[in-house]
Amino acid sequence: MSQAPRDIEQLIDLMARLPGLGPRSARRAVLMLLKKRGAVMAPLARVMAEVAENARDCRFCGNISSAEICEICSDERRATGEICVVEDVADLWAMERGHAFKGRYHVLGGTLSALDAVGPEELRIPVLLDRVREENVTEVILALNATVDGQTTAHYIAEVLENTGVQVTSLAQGVPIGGELDYLDDGTIGAALRARRRF
Numbered sequence: 798m799s800q801a802p803r804d805i806e807q808l809i810d811l812m813a814r815l816p817g818l819g820p821r822s823a824r825r826a827v828l829m830l831l832k833k834r835g836a837v838m839a840p841l842a843r844v845m846a847e848v849a850e851n852a853r854d855c856r857f858c859g860n861i862s863s864a865e866i867c868e869i870c871s872d873e874r875r876a877t878g879e880i881c882v883v884e885d886v887a888d889l890w891a892m893e894r895g896h897a898f899k900g901r902y903h904v905l906g907g908t909l910s911a912l913d914a915v916g917p918e919e920l921r922i923p924v925l926l927d928r929v930r931e932e933n934v935t936e937v938i939l940a941l942n943a944t945v946d947g948q949t950t951a952h953y954i955a956e957v958l959e960n961t962g963v964q965v966t967s968l969a970q971g972v973p974i975g976g977e978l979d980y981l982d983d984g985t986i987g988a989a990l991r992a993r994r995r996f
């Protein structure tokens with residue numbers, strides 16, 4: 798039985814879909830928002846609407862941006878010839894927090910998965926090939942997670958790139974098995990990047 802008005806219940810249901818929030822925490826968060834309607838809820842709603850309206854995937858790398866081409870791809874200083882391939886935008890953010898990588902990225906949007914029927918076309922692998930051909934790329938650094946699907950994807954990409962003449966490397970695995978980039982501290986990412994090896 799619902800205790801809150803229907804629109805507030807709907808808000809709670811939507812909030813409960815967020816990672817880390819179940820129905821209980823969602824209810825608490827919504828209560829807090831309702832108590833701070835002016836200071837927190839109104840600005841939050843405004844910024845959310847703005848971001849929802851403007852956010853898009855960068856045409857080249859798949860990074861989330863409010864422009865058609867993201868800041869990293871627009872920055873000429875980052876045209877180092879290195880492209881770091883990551884599964885998800887969260888991994889890109891993690892790499893950026895480490896301040897160790899000066900090149901550009903390519904966000905796949907997931908990993909190959911037979912179980913979930915994710916093939917190369919579902920990921921941004923064809924776009925990666927186009928970029929390697931068109932952007933003077935010398936090295937592709939695979940920064941995929943050490944999961945089975947992550948490694949399957951890494952091998953597939955290395956195979957696809959084999960005849961392009963580009964060097965394929967991967968992050969050194971000081972990364973714990975099954976460890977995801979997003980959970981690593983910034984120093985570890987930097988060390989794994991410096992110690993990268995031929996894939």
Ligand code: ZN
Binds near residue numbers: 855859870
């Ligand atoms: Zn971009």
